[in-house]
Amino acid sequence: MQTAVAFSKVSRHFGQVRAVDGVDLEIGEGEFFAMLGPSGSGKTTCLRLIAGFEQPTFGHIEIFGETAEGVPPYRRNVNTVFQDYALFPHLSVADNVAYGPMIRGVPRAARMKAAEEALELVQLPGYGARQPGQLSGGQRQRVALARALVNKPKVLLLDEPLGALDLKLREQMQEELKTLQRSLGITFVFVTHDQGEALSMADRVAVFNHGRIMQVGAPEEIYRAPRSRFVADFVGSSNILPPEAVERFAGRKAWASLRPESIRLAATGGRAATVLGHSYLGAATRLTVDMDGQRLTVLLPAGADVPANGTRIEIEWKASDLHVMEDDT
Amino acid sequence: MRSDRNARAPLGLKIAAAGGLAFLHLPILLIFVYAFTTEEKSYQWPPPGLTAKWLAVTWNRPDVWEALGLSVRVAAISTVVAMVLGTLCAAAVSRTRFFGRETISLLVILPIALPGIITGIALRSAFNIADIPFSFWTIVLGHATFCVVVVYNNAVARFRRTSSSLIEASMDLGADGFQTFRHVVLPNIGTALLAGGMLAFALSFDEVIVTTFTAGQQATLPIWMLEELVRPRQRPVTNVVAMVVVLVTFLPILAAYYLTRDGDRVAGAGK
Numbered sequence: 001m002q003t004a005v006a007f008s009k010v011s012r013h014f015g016q017v018r019a020v021d022g023v024d025l026e027i028g029e030g031e032f033f034a035m036l037g038p039s040g041s042g043k044t045t046c047l048r049l050i051a052g053f054e055q056p057t058f059g060h061i062e063i064f065g066e067t068a069e070g071v072p073p074y075r076r077n078v079n080t081v082f083q084d085y086a087l088f089p090h091l092s093v094a095d096n097v098a099y100g101p102m103i104r105g106v107p108r109a110a111r112m113k114a115a116e117e118a119l120e121l122v123q124l125p126g127y128g129a130r131q132p133g134q135l136s137g138g139q140r141q142r143v144a145l146a147r148a149l150v151n152k153p154k155v156l157l158l159d160e161p162l163g164a165l166d167l168k169l170r171e172q173m174q175e176e177l178k179t180l181q182r183s184l185g186i187t188f189v190f191v192t193h194d195q196g197e198a199l200s201m202a203d204r205v206a207v208f209n210h211g212r213i214m215q216v217g218a219p220e221e222i223y224r225a226p227r228s229r230f231v232a233d234f235v236g237s238s239n240i241l242p243p244e245a246v247e248r249f250a251g252r253k254a255w256a257s258l259r260p261e262s263i264r265l266a267a268t269g270g271r272a273a274t275v276l277g278h279s280y281l282g283a284a285t286r287l288t289v290d291m292d293g294q295r296l297t298v299l300l301p302a303g304a305d306v307p308a309n310g311t312r313i314e315i316e317w318k319a320s321d322l323h324v325m326e327d328d329t
Numbered sequence: 330m331r332s333d334r335n336a337r338a339p340l341g342l343k344i345a346a347a348g349g350l351a352f353l354h355l356p357i358l359l360i361f362v363y364a365f366t367t368e369e370k371s372y373q374w375p376p377p378g379l380t381a382k383w384l385a386v387t388w389n390r391p392d393v394w395e396a397l398g399l400s401v402r403v404a405a406i407s408t409v410v411a412m413v414l415g416t417l418c419a420a421a422v423s424r425t426r427f428f429g430r431e432t433i434s435l436l437v438i439l440p441i442a443l444p445g446i447i448t449g450i451a452l453r454s455a456f457n458i459a460d461i462p463f464s465f466w467t468i469v470l471g472h473a474t475f476c477v478v479v480v481y482n483n484a485v486a487r488f489r490r491t492s493s494s495l496i497e498a499s500m501d502l503g504a505d506g507f508q509t510f511r512h513v514v515l516p517n518i519g520t521a522l523l524a525g526g527m528l529a530f531a532l533s534f535d536e537v538i539v540t541t542f543t544a545g546q547q548a549t550l551p552i553w554m555l556e557e558l559v560r561p562r563q564r565p566v567t568n569v570v571a572m573v574v575v576l577v578t579f580l581p582i583l584a585a586y587y588l589t590r591d592g593d594r595v596a597g598a599g600k
Contacts, residue, residue: 082498
């Protein structure tokens, strides 16, 4: 697999603020790569470094083997879907999509044909004559996608593209983006603060915090084996057990993560705990229990008997589900 | 529910409002009426008779044409200068952050707040010191000082309403700075620029004070009118010219008003 984007020791400082702080990163060709992190964690700045809107303060960036520093955005074979879509309000949908080809000097008939094809790709055939102001949020997002894809970029950057959509539309777009990415084979780099979105869509996820990458890996790897407390907590809330407790269970004095769905109610032979509260989530019920002064969240699948608050229960988990973490951050 | 919007105004207030408007606009009508009077030495009310001959007299006066020509040329060139400088300045102030940005913004607006007589005296002494003879260009320079401000103000307001990601989107799609300006920036600020330009033209066209200090022996139309008022003969000619000035300045301002009124739709539709 060829490397599409490579960061080596890249930093971007804004005055005293280290928005990106010594990031090493390799994104493979054709990969669907998610940058996940809370706001201000540096993920969007990394995206803008790839797009060329920012230049690294230190470090080196390569896009398909070519040095990216000093190359302006308009000379990069990279296109962006902006968070606010940034459709040109004075142009029709077709002219918006055909903007890239128009700048490259493609004759009008040819670029209008390309625009219509791109609109078909994003399920908006025949929308070319409309104005951006007449479209719904979801439609604008598709136009923004078509406008980027019509240029056949080597890398497509998506900056929180689903953030402004409602839940139903978001789930639909997640599926579509995934399908689109598989069929086009273009490298997608996707910025999001929604861990569910990152896990469900991406081939690999990089978790950002304070301008650094905390962990990179396949979604399953990140979820099952978070390397640090931050990752365990940010990617699907987890029970984080302090070293003292972990020493009793695993014999090692280190922080550990125990996913709520790994904990089961035991008939006998489990560990004693008291139910503090529960909330019904539809597909599951979330219990809060107290085990020797340690608060734990337990996820019970639908249909299981839910013990009442204050009940003494016994809980258990497989030893392999208790993930002892390497970092203590 | 009580609504102030539907409450009827008391009669006294209506009369006061009508009186206020009459006070503002009747004298202007008077100017129009005197353009058609038969009495040429003094302004006599009521006019002893009405005639349209002053239109023809005015048409045949070369000094009127000279002054009008000078005014139009000065206003046109000042407007062009103001549009270029004002747009560049507005782009710099609203698109980037740099040391002294607020100060520059204030300094650009200052000339319109400054009394014209001060601008005039300042320019005149500056021209004297620099040994620059009065010419067409000294008038243009004087007018440009306040024309820049109106263009700048219009452009800055529009720039602030235009999402900065539009420019990034254009660059991202392969357009360099010049192409981005032509295809994205200009269409989005176009109406604001046109409005600013029209206001600038109107301001320059009827400017007297700064012009007095920077024109030397040349007479723009307002200066010509001022001189004409002290002459005893053919007074209605001045009124005919006044009518033309009202039309020439009023129409652009009206157009500017309508252009910027719908501006929100043009610039804000992207969000």
